[in-house]
Amino acid sequence: MFGWEFPPYNSGGLGVACSGLARHLVKNGVDVVFVLPKNIPVSSDFMKIVFAEKKPGTFFKTRMVETLLSGYIDPTGYRAILQKTVNREGKCIYGATLYDEVLRYSELSREIAQNEDFDIIHAHDWLSFSSGIEAKQVSGKPLIVHVHATEFDRSGGNSVNQKVYDIERKGLRKADGIIAVSNYTKNILVQHYDVSPHKVNVVHNGVGEENVLVDKEITNKLHNLKNSGTKIVLYVGRLTLQKGVDYFLKSAAQVLKYDKNITFLISGSGDMEKQLIYMVAKLGISDKVLFTGWLKGAELIEVYRAADLLVMPSVSEPFGLIPLESMMNGTPALISKQSGVSEAISHVLKVDFWDTDEITNKILAVLKNDSLQEHLSNEGEQEVKKINWHEAAKSCISVYNKFCFQT
Amino acid sequence: MASVCFYFQVHQPMRIKKYRVFDIGNDHSYFNEGAETDLNNKYILERVARKSYLPTNRLLLKLLEKHPSFKLAYSFSGVFLEQIERDFPEVLKSFQNLIKTGKVEVLSETYYHSLSFIYSQKEFRKQVYEHMGIIRRLFGVTPRIFRNTELIYSNDIAKTVEMMGFKGMLAEGVGRVLDWRSPNFVYSAKGANKCKLLLKNFKLSDDIAFRFSEKTWKEYPLTAPKFARWIKEHNGNGELINLFMDYETFGEHQWEDKGIFMFLEALPGAILEYPDNDFVTPSEAIERYQSREELDFPNFVSWADEERDLSAWLSNPLQEDALSKLYDLEEKVINTKSPSIIRDWRRLQTSDHFYYMCTKWFADGDVHKYFNPYESPYDAFIAFINVLNDLKHRINSSVEAKQGRCRV
Numbered sequence: 001m002f003g004w005e006f007p008p009y010n011s012g013g014l015g016v017a018c019s020g021l022a023r024h025l026v027k028n029g030v031d032v033v034f035v036l037p038k039n040i041p042v043s044s045d046f047m048k049i050v051f052a053e054k055k056p057g058t059f060f061k062t063r064m065v066e067t068l069l070s071g072y073i074d075p076t077g078y079r080a081i082l083q084k085t086v087n088r089e090g091k092c093i094y095g096a097t098l099y100d101e102v103l104r105y106s107e108l109s110r111e112i113a114q115n116e117d118f119d120i121i122h123a124h125d126w127l128s129f130s131s132g133i134e135a136k137q138v139s140g141k142p143l144i145v146h147v148h149a150t151e152f153d154r155s156g157g158n159s160v161n162q163k164v165y166d167i168e169r170k171g172l173r174k175a176d177g178i179i180a181v182s183n184y185t186k187n188i189l190v191q192h193y194d195v196s197p198h199k200v201n202v203v204h205n206g207v208g209e210e211n212v213l214v215d216k217e218i219t220n221k222l223h224n225l226k227n228s229g230t231k232i233v234l235y236v237g238r239l240t241l242q243k244g245v246d247y248f249l250k251s252a253a254q255v256l257k258y259d260k261n262i263t264f265l266i267s268g269s270g271d272m273e274k275q276l277i278y279m280v281a282k283l284g285i286s287d288k289v290l291f292t293g294w295l296k297g298a299e300l301i302e303v304y305r306a307a308d309l310l311v312m313p314s315v316s317e318p319f320g321l322i323p324l325e326s327m328m329n330g331t332p333a334l335i336s337k338q339s340g341v342s343e344a345i346s347h348v349l350k351v352d353f354w355d356t357d358e359i360t361n362k363i364l365a366v367l368k369n370d371s372l373q374e375h376l377s378n379e380g381e382q383e384v385k386k387i388n389w390h391e392a393a394k395s396c397i398s399v400y401n402k403f404c405f406q407t
Numbered sequence: 408m409a410s411v412c413f414y415f416q417v418h419q420p421m422r423i424k425k426y427r428v429f430d431i432g433n434d435h436s437y438f439n440e441g442a443e444t445d446l447n448n449k450y451i452l453e454r455v456a457r458k459s460y461l462p463t464n465r466l467l468l469k470l471l472e473k474h475p476s477f478k479l480a481y482s483f484s485g486v487f488l489e490q491i492e493r494d495f496p497e498v499l500k501s502f503q504n505l506i507k508t509g510k511v512e513v514l515s516e517t518y519y520h521s522l523s524f525i526y527s528q529k530e531f532r533k534q535v536y537e538h539m540g541i542i543r544r545l546f547g548v549t550p551r552i553f554r555n556t557e558l559i560y561s562n563d564i565a566k567t568v569e570m571m572g573f574k575g576m577l578a579e580g581v582g583r584v585l586d587w588r589s590p591n592f593v594y595s596a597k598g599a600n601k602c603k604l605l606l607k608n609f610k611l612s613d614d615i616a617f618r619f620s621e622k623t624w625k626e627y628p629l630t631a632p633k634f635a636r637w638i639k640e641h642n643g644n645g646e647l648i649n650l651f652m653d654y655e656t657f658g659e660h661q662w663e664d665k666g667i668f669m670f671l672e673a674l675p676g677a678i679l680e681y682p683d684n685d686f687v688t689p690s691e692a693i694e695r696y697q698s699r700e701e702l703d704f705p706n707f708v709s710w711a712d713e714e715r716d717l718s719a720w721l722s723n724p725l726q727e728d729a730l731s732k733l734y735d736l737e738e739k740v741i742n743t744k745s746p747s748i749i750r751d752w753r754r755l756q757t758s759d760h761f762y763y764m765c766t767k768w769f770a771d772g773d774v775h776k777y778f779n780p781y782e783s784p785y786d787a788f789i790a791f792i793n794v795l796n797d798l799k800h801r802i803n804s805s806v807e808a809k810q811g812r813c814r815v
Binding site: 258346347349350357358360361362364365368369371372374375376379383 | 428429723724725728766769782785786788792793
């Protein structure tokens, strides 16, 4: 399996998904060789859990690759990292551009594929598709590509990066089977990548046990804010175009016209951060919008629990774990209909990401009606239990079985 | 002898349009959705009239003329009649023609198809009288039998209804109340023994209303002779078969291309093939048949869902909150003496608004089994609460205006 990152070192849902899936595969008796970039540390907590949970006789091992790639990197981000690395180390074994590095990564992967014994190759997202193809070529084993996000999601539909798109297309074409994280994503693959719908299996992500990894005290730093009587509306996620945070802020300004006693928390970081801070100032609501930076672990759980409502305004969200994490912590969610998770849950409020009036309407409805907030919270907490990695892993195994052990 | 008693519920709510927080204080028209969606009352009524009311009325008129002993009964909600009178007079005319035959009984109910009995007896009575008024005005008849919203029933309702002078009432033949008894007799209500009870035979009623087009049903396809035979088989162990259903069964819930009209057309003739069978209206049924026993309904029952209780309208905190907030306004609303405020408050009482807020079916993942014109029960709640807040503004400004006038 070509994966990207492990909690708690992940920067987004991809790492959560790869690790959640890997853990439950070994729990179900699947041997896993997990290939990941060396620059990502492997948490000992995570390994402890994997080994505690895996089915006896099943093995799980990680193979590190010397690369600068990471799950969400883009060409600009790569240039910056490369520059820093060159400055620090003075030498350069890495690719000159992101695409060179992807190529280099796939060559390194070939060596791994030659030395390891496996029945199927499972590659997560485009950065590892080339590796998957290489592995398939040297081993002759079937390739499953797992699509967590497409270039269409990342770019919000505008200025699709042609090179990335080509790599994605090639991976989808060369793959024996495709797993998409939602029907929403499946439709994008069919519409924009010319993929046959029959080739795509939808496996919804799970949610849950990564919170088990965090066993620290909840400190209640937000207590003072809560005690002042203010309501908290929360955004959690990367601050990128794909996530629609700008729509959320426009709506925040509208909401504040109706009720001043509301604080908006923006938790996350990303390439739009400066732009968003500027926008907040321009909207004249900088006293009501707090940027917390990237939170994880206990701190993140704390803000989930303190919030009255979580908003996921994504322009295009292949799945969307954040609302599920929020619901697990008893905080209701308002989510964009342009998301995979919206097809999997009912006890949430749903809006079109562009409909800021409706976002405002629904934020105010939750904050003003305890009955609505409580019902969403109680029912949501129950509902989210049904969406777990165990089910996701079982679905993946049935996809594997379609291609493995064929004579 | 087995008499068949047909009764159809004819109702269309005034659905609340997409009404947002921005509209509060600015827009006081709650029921006039303009877009062609399932919240547009006129648009829906046009569709249902074309697919169901008009063809079914035509067919039934023909059948009443063809079979002199064929009879049936309707219960029209006031909000329905108001809408057809304003927008579809030809539909009203076709119902009037049916009632003119003298073989069609019209039942009483609350004008607003409301849950008012549960919240305010005073309001309940007013709505029953208002309904009586529109029935007299449009059809020239006075109902003698009462049928509460969605067949909601309990001992207490029977007592009130008896005091209001009704001779009988309709209810669901709920298994947990009937126990070993059959719904195919007339019963009397506990604590109100002058009020006779007609109980829905839910097996046979639902065979038509719900199972008619269901291919996996072992009796599919249902034909008129087969159905008539089932009725005849009750001879000797029942006197009365009460077939109660939504009128939209014909053409809207069960489609024409599935043969529902052909079935209906053949049914009266097939039933009358057996000389022991005939048709009665509810009034005739309670005159002809003695009450077999007193039935005790201490708790509310209804004809809705598997549960046959109030859970479709009143099982989650959203529904409870919306209903109690609405009825809490009663005194203030009435005191405004403003006809438009009182009318809108009553239109908000229609049971459908609360049905759309029901979340119980999410539990079985069977979200699509139940029709909801809103995208989710939460959207229904939000629109309702926003409207209620606007109504509160209107009440307050009406009170202020009155106080202002007093000072002059």
